[in-house]
Amino acid sequence: MRAETATDRFYQIFVAAFEAWSDGQPYMRKEGRDGDFVQLAALQKRASSSSNPAWLTDEQFTRATRNYFASKLAGARTLADLAARFSIFWREPVDSFGKPLVVERSVGPGAATPAPATEFTWPHPECEKAFVIGRWPCADCDRDVRAWLARKT
Secondary structure, three states, rough: OOOHHHHHHHHHHHHHHHHHOOOOOOOOOOOOOOHHHHHHHHHHHHHOOOOOHHOOOHHHHHEEEEEHOOOOOOOOOOOOHHHHHHHHHHHOOOOOOOOOOOOOOEEEOOOOEEEOOOOOOOOHHHHHHHHHHHOOOOOOOOOOOOHHHHHHO
């Protein structure tokens, strides 16, 4: 039996999030030269050749996956797309124009300068886990995470 690799874990994280996002529809792998595993291998190669090769962890991939599905994107969602644009989704979810989905705040009373973008946050710590594994509702706060996410995006 083959040992589980980072590629296997990343695929499982993505598939669980896809099935939760799509109300249980199974994920159909994208094949070919620009397919899921080709793009995932390219992402891992970029990570291994960076100055900090340990930055691509399960936690970082889960964060990017969460932001990917929280984004307002047109068209199909694929692992290949997430892997190819990982650095965008690692930071934050985006709108249909690729702009960050953040709440802008003013710094100080009457100031016109926006504060730094805030990271997308879940209403309860266990809600993110519920989203990733497709458990509805959240076990701890009994919130329907899909409905909450639909209102936020």
